[in-house]
Amino acid sequence: MDKTVCELFAGVGGFRVGLEAADANWDTVWANQWEPSRRRQDAFDCYCAHFGKKDIYVNEDIGTVDKASIPDHTLLVGGFPCQDYSVARTGAKGIEGKKGVLWWQIRGVLIAKHPPFVLLENVDRLLKSPGKQRGRDFGIILASFWALGYSVEWRVVNAADYGFVQRRRRTFIFAYRNDTVYGRYMHGASADRVIHQDGFFAQVFPIAPCGALHQGELGTQDLLAISDAFGFAFDTAGYMTDGMLFTAKAEPDYHGPHVLLRDIMDHGVDEKYYLDDTSLEKFKYLKGAKHIERTARNGHKYTFSEGPIAYPDPVDRPARTMLTSEGTTNRSTHVVRDLDTGRYRLLTPNETNKIQGFPEHWTDTGMTDRFQYFCMGNALVVGCITRMGRLLAEIVEQE
Ligand SMILES: C[S@@+](CC[C@H](N)C(=O)[O-])C[C@H]1O[C@@H](n2cnc3c(N)ncnc32)[C@H](O)[C@@H]1O
Structure with missing residues (x-):
């Protein structure tokens, strides 16, 4: 397997900068960035100023992109917003999510390209949204992955807890296809080991023992049923495999230097x-x-x-x-x-x-200046991605 990457919602390239700092062999084979309703496309221009202006960097609404035209890749990455992921039945067409909701675009890429590994970033409240049906939106994401043959780990990371210079709490989602070497290996491990010791986030962002796991299950891969009735108290560390849910509160265990x-x-x-x-x-x-x-x-x-x-x-x-x-x-x-x-x-x-x-x-x-601040508000802590990129490189080398 090669270290090819598809970067969605690329902004000014936070995932890419982080991955390339981890391993120079990470190769971005396609990237997409489009700032809705703005004539100027400053983030995309910044991306091209650093990485060159190439046909494989696409400045279009991802909703208009034919997902089958995206090249094959090993790792799909992207930071996407917390929106309303509910779905409705639409007669003959089956089910439909709300227009403009970017999760459905990511799912579209998963369906078309089936990348072996996926790394996503979202705000911390994703796990609890919406307020009136806590866990529904994240349940929809997990059920989508389950139905497509993936297992998922998630972790809320406050970058400052691992020495970085910003107190920024974000949910990271790592999904892997069950038929990968990695997927088969993890399948043999207990949920407790995945969350505390052997799992992706346990390796990259160590945590202290956090007691018994809270368990549950998705119950169905039917997104409409999840949308209508699912709720779960997702905590800051967790794992989904075969529709089973395991979660715990993560207590960071970091003893390295802190940047102020x-x-x-x-x-x-x-x-x-x-x-x-x-x-x-x-x-x-x-x-x-x-x-x-x-x-x-x-x-x-x-x-x-x-x-x-x-x-x-x-x-x-x-x-x-x-x-x-x-x-x-x-x-x-x-x-x-x-x-x-x-x-x-x-x-x-x-x-x-x-x-x-x-x-x-x-x-x-x-x-x-105003847009530079804006782009940085949208971006992520690159060092978090570098830490993850090192382990991802090792994982891909084992495939
Ligand atoms: C949370 S930011 C991700 C920033 C990126 N990780 C970085 O390091 O700069 C989401 C990005 O998605 C872009 N975006 C929003 N809607 C989009 C769409 N429909 N198609 C493509 N990109 C979109 C925004 O312009 C924004 O740059």
């Missing part, structure tokens, strides 16, 4: 990133505690409350989660005290590149 915000901060920062008095006042208010009387549409009066968040952001800790709104006048934007001048300022785009673990100035490919 100050370690990656720029020096000699341009004056434009410093905050004037008006902005300082705005940030002070936005980040402060609030109790605000509000009136709902139905006339009901209520008090909106939120606690304070650190202002400025401490530089002797990892950064908070970067959102796509980073850099705007927003409660979640980081404000730091500059290491040289002691004055308050925003992070530079280059610092946000480093917080995600990209090479310096990665997004400095002709887009505005």
Whole structure:
């Protein structure tokens, strides 16, 4: 088996940068990135600025791509949003998911190409969505994999728990075809060993023993039935094989070094990133505690409350989660005290590149600062992928 990769929702290439840092033989044979309803395609342009402009990098809505035209690949990767994955019966056509929901595009690639290995990234709340039927959406993903002959491991990883410079919690999903050497080997292991010791995430992101596993089952591969009635309390570590579910709360077991915000901060920062008095006042208010009387549409009066968040952001800790709104006048934007001048300022785009673990100035490919922040809010902690990419390379070499 060769180390070929198909990168969906490629953004500025976080999976690719991470995999190539793990093993130079990872070879991206097809990538897709399209920013809906924008004329400018800055993320795709950034991707091509680094990896070349080639026909195999496609800047189209994945929904319009004929999945059979995608080349064969060993590893399918992609970071996709948490959306409503429910399905409805549509008469003759069978079942149908909601339009624009990207999970169905990933499933389309699985059906057309059947890649042996799949690595996906999503937000942590995926496991609990939707609020009124907890676990339904993730159940749909797992049932889809089961029906196509895969087993799945998942893990919520806070990158800072493994030494990285950002507190970013994301759900990673590793799926493998049951007919691979790896799949057959894992099939012989107990669920307890998979989650604690032998499994993919146990190897890459070690955890402390977490007691008895919580068990359940999907019960059916029928997505409509799952959509209508399935619920399960998925925890932060887990495993699905043959429709059986095993889950536990993961307690990270990491004793290596930790990178802090100050370690990656720029020096000699341009004056434009410093905050004037008006902005300082705005940030002070936005980040402060609030109790605000509000009136709902139905006339009901209520008090909106939120606690304070650190202002400025401490530089002797990892950064908070970067959102796509980073850099705007927003409660979640980081404000730091500059290491040289002691004055308050925003992070530079280059610092946000480093917080995600990209090479310096990665997004400095002709887009505005605003869009550089946006791309970094969308991206992932590259170092997490590098850790996974090393083990993935070993797994593929055994096939
Ligand atoms: C969560 S981000 C993934 C970012 C990527 N992992 C990175 O490192 O930059 C999802 C990406 O999917 C893209 N996207 C959204 N809808 C899409 C569609 N219909 N077709 C193709 N790409 C889409 C977005 O523009 C965004 O860059």
